[in-house]
Amino acid sequence: SPRLLAKQLQKVLTRLRDNPQARYGAGNLIDIYAMLGIDLTGYDFSELAIWQTDLSSLRLHAVNLSDSHCQDVVFLNALGAVIQINYHPQGEQIATGDSQGLIKIWRVHDGQIEQTLRGHQAFVTGLAFSADGQWLASVDMERTVKIWQLATGRCEHSQQLPGLYPRAIALGADGQQFAVGGVDGTVELWSWVQGTVERLVGHQGTVRSLCLQATSLWSASYDGTIRQWDITSNAPMQTLMAQGQSVLMISLSADGQTLLSQGSEGAIQIWDTTTGECRQVWSHPESKGGTALLHPQGDCFAITAGACLQLWDTATGQPRQTLLGHHEIISSLAFSPDGQTVVSASQKECAIFWSVETGDRLRTLSGFVNEIWSLAWFPMRTDVKPVQMLSGHTDGYLRIWDAEARSLIREVPAHEGNIFAIAWSPDGQLLATGGGAGQLKLWDAPVQHCLQTQAAHAGILWGLAWRPDGKQLATGGADRLIKLWDTHTWTVVQERPTEKKLPITRLAWSPDGQQLAIASIDFSVHIWDLSTGDYRCIFQGQKSWVLDLAWTADSQTLMLTGDVGNVQFWRRNGGLQAEPFSIGQQVCWSMQLLANGQLLTSSERGLIQLWDLANPEPLATLTGHRGPVAALVLSANQQLVASSSHDGTIRLWDLAAQTCLGVMQSPRPYEGLKIEGLTGVTAEQIQALKLLGAVGES
Template identity: 30%
Template sequence: IMEYVTDQLVECICDEIAKEELKLFTSHALIKAQAEDYVRNNQVRLILEPIKKRLLTSFGTQEIENKLKKLLSTLHRDTPEYAAGNILNLLIQLDVELRDYDFSHLTVWQAYLRGIKLYNINFAYSDLTRSIFTDTFGSILSITYHPDKNSKLFAIGTATCEVRIYEAGIPLTICQGHKDWVRAVAFSPDKQTIVSASDDQTIRLWDITSGQCRQTFRGHTGQVYSVAFSADGQTIVSASDDQTIRLWDIASTQCTKILRGHVGAIRSAIFSPNKEIIISAGDDRVIRLWNTATGKLYQSLYGHKGYIYSVAFSPDGRTIASGSEDQTVRVWDIGTGKCLQVLEKHENWVYSVTFSRDGRIIASGSEDQTVCLWDISTGQCIRTLSGHSGGVWSVAFSADDHVITSGSDDQQVLSWDATSWQRLQTLQGHSSRVCTITMNKDGNMIGSGGDDQMVRIWDIDTGTCLRTMQGHTGRIWSTAFNIDGTTIASGSDDQSIRLWDVATGLSLKQFNGHTGRVYCVAFSPTKNLIASGGDDHTVRIWDADTGECLKTWTAHEKRVHCIAFSPDGTTIVSGSDDQSIRIWDVSSDTCRHTIKTQGGRIWSIAFSPDGQLIASGSDDQNIRLWNASSGEFVKALQGHTGTIWGVAFLQDSTSLISSGDDQSIRLWDVASGQCLHILREQFRVRSLVSSPTTYRIASCGNYEGAITLWDMNNNTRIGNLKSERPYEGVNIKKVKGLTEAQKVSLMVLGALDT
């Protein structure tokens, strides 16, 4: 019967569109935008797709679009009906570019616009109730549910520096104030506030209703990876890259205890349900148990063979779960300290573990893009939830255990029914942040890549985007032109390196071999070789013509973040999380020098154009210069007040530029080590590059996707390169049916309230 009714509906709708006489098309929604994902996907499959196919048997795509445009112009203003939303959904189904449409003063109900680009669409005075849009968050680093079983609130911490609070998938509140990634979020036991921890080294307490920051806790000297409330809501525990755990009194914001003992970053720390114990874990592969009252360490648990990213207590406080870089989840007895189970199913690092509220299931999220659900009594994986296209950073159960929600590097929040495993909801984010820029040897083109997984080629003189290349399925961390500027290479979270033709934008090759994110790529200036480094601690050398991996160097002990060829192509230098710089001989396959810097992780590295010096930037806020032949330390350039993300020599080798967390670009005299000039930005400057032929430089790092051009002859900003955002030019003046948080998000993505 349902099949018959659906067929009749499809036939009637097609007939109404063909005759341009609307009845059912006006009175019935073809899909329900806010329905559970599996319901809406079925509606698209059973209704929208057959309508499209049937219309295409009689009309061409352009003719259908013209009919829908004509019907749109006949709709009644300010009248409650579904026609406008149906038109939008049909145009999307037809893959029509949505540009310059006028929906002003119309009721636009049930339009599903997540992941859809809208350019110069006029929604002024429209009613957008129950329509769904893309959100502004980037990677989802943390998720937490409201503790009330009757509440549908959950919060996320994002790579766009925000805490966002949702109810049933609709953004209610945006908490803004952090200046870097928000690594952890947690609701207070009294359900009135939420606490967050950030890479900006602060912890903030927010009012759930207003989104206002009530308190800021300062004291950590490194990224804060974890934060949690005690059960009585009076104390916060935090864990940081500075190798400390801190306890904070909420009323006074004072740090009451500092716990030391870990060696390396501490990724996770939480209270036991009775507040008597704190468990912590991190890069030293050890789980530590502390007495909350005394701050004394009383037990250490060994067994993991990689960084431990997450620990969780069972609701009864008797069991611990931990997730690690070694791809396992381990379950521990807190009384004996013994490992009860090793849960193996994931194929990559485990970032997040959590217990269901009834204590029967553990959920784990992994870099392998899946969520695994484990039966604690048997240790068996009872379900694997797929759907993400990036690593899963966080996973959480709702307070009633009915819903499982995960957040990922793919800028999506996915929710599943915990009984049927049906997908209930997808929240789609968008971040335009540019993470990497490179310049060709002529200094007239820039290549860029970032959070939106696109490689772009820009004409510096005109400011236009010449090519946009799609293919990666993860954030792009690094780009590099070959010597003649005809090819650009890109390295990505998706563990691949891709080569692209600059003239056509076509993908030429894909190199696979890394077993983690690819953070850096570089072309040899003399041969058709590519060097790369990444999460798997390796430096790899590739034949750019064949795609063959010629060499794999494994001397680094941690992630390789940066790499560079010497000007003559005979030497490669690499920098790593292991605080070392290694100088490699390309022909002999040997590491000539290992430099132990003692200055924290190495984020950026560069050869001087004359090949005599190497510059490095690191966590300790210093730029260091090294003799490229001997590896000996030459001098340190001091002045930055945060991590240094970028270093580059200007063309004459006598000047150096640098950038970092302190939102500055600095120009240095290499000989004297003096800072000659400081350029100020409003965001941390993630990447910078200098022209080989002029004194122009480019920098990037903000979340609006802009690349800034500077003239270093007179130290001035000369322009911006910026791609179109998903809702560029969309008019939302006096729209109805959106929360204030939704309006803010739309404007960040390009919409105008004018």
């Protein structure tokens, strides 16, 4: 029986402790426990030599590793969602940038973290190594650029560049120059040591991607062009016209003779950089919203569609390999300098290394991400204190909480990946959830049974909003489509793309149910008037993604906010208000309008602030979160507010007293793991173990 087998294994464990020369025994024994599915809670693995085992997939609650020595042991790492990944020019390290503002430098051969570079206060959206491998440039969502000296791990330069697109960055060969792209089409070339800048003007749309060579710079834009610039004279050299669509990504072969471009509608084009001729063009519509990257030798390219990675031959246009292993949308790609390996990043699997020749998975760097993107109270009457709440997590689970006891009631496996949106129907009888794989799910009121599953969108489902009468549900996603669903038949009754065919970030119905507000990543907000069919742009920003929308109760005013540090007001009868309301120089993720006219906002930096819209100073600032606060929800009586963060916690706040009533967090993988005297692991790994719940000093 399993009980007798576990007892026998325990005897083996005791003998191993008495024989310190049995170096592989403990690791092999742990592997057996894992294969048998034995719950290791409370097990004693102290004073052992533990060699060559993978603990990254195990829950080690209250396990004792005190005074043990580890060699070639793989642990889980505490991470934010990995957004960017890049290979060091020498091929022995990779860098990852994540949603918590951290940059980690990993050793490729054993998956250990060598350095953690701290300084960003927002998502790290771009990384670039210098060709000599001594410098790393990074940029974040708040448009802060940092230059790091890798030998020391020090940030040698930091500057904020208002108006610049946060993902387009490139670093010169010696690390002394960096290039950044602007939302107005400008490319800026900075010599950060001298503090000088050259501006290259020509694009008519946001510059999305850059490649910097020794004497020239390539830039790609939403205007559908790719430009080459002579950086010695700052003069344009040539302009390539893409296939009638925005250019999202460019990459060069190692010899600079071949360039790949990826269009917003999935067009992949291969260019001869000497002649400017387009040698090949293929349509990959399934890759819209994905990533494409040219191999260093230029003979193949990698392309992603959701969680699928493929390698294609650039001469024949035929697929070479299909690489399956991710369970989340792939966010970034990098080839090793020798071209033998491609590494792909996602939220669930921090990084997977693949053989380009065989397609074999070579290594997985595992990270624990428990960001909470969505939050809701269970439906209650206004005169009753709320009891339960619901949260949607990056691991695909819905978690139900007792808000009074501050405890977890139960977990519900819901989606394959991140749950970005949850919303109750107006009558409180149905719950809608939207996930990273584009699925829409409908649940009964107790959240016991899934009643409907719809393949709603290709890519992330970001936006979810019930029409106030409950007869329709609006969804919007990374596939640039807005869909209206009949909630009786669960069929799509209307569908339309966004105006510029760019992903949707948020949806909000006016309380009277007549107008649907739609925000997308081209910095715009549109209004779809369902009574007339009119669809018009009411806001076109130049610097800012719109991350949240909120209507006033009378349906006359729409409020919008995002990463520019203010709230804009659009009135049905008066249009856009000239002067926005400033909430400071920080990314605003979520907002809630109170019945008394006050406004709650949450920020990238973990702050929650209460505002009187007639006063430029906050009435209160609530602190405690250690990461971006992605969601704010008011209780029905508006006495409490709940906040969820990328730090994996939910906090409950008393608005009147402006105090935190409690913190809720689901158990971490290494909760209570004892590591007193543990050796054979790096200081960075010890820190990661503690972030995942371990206790004790190594």
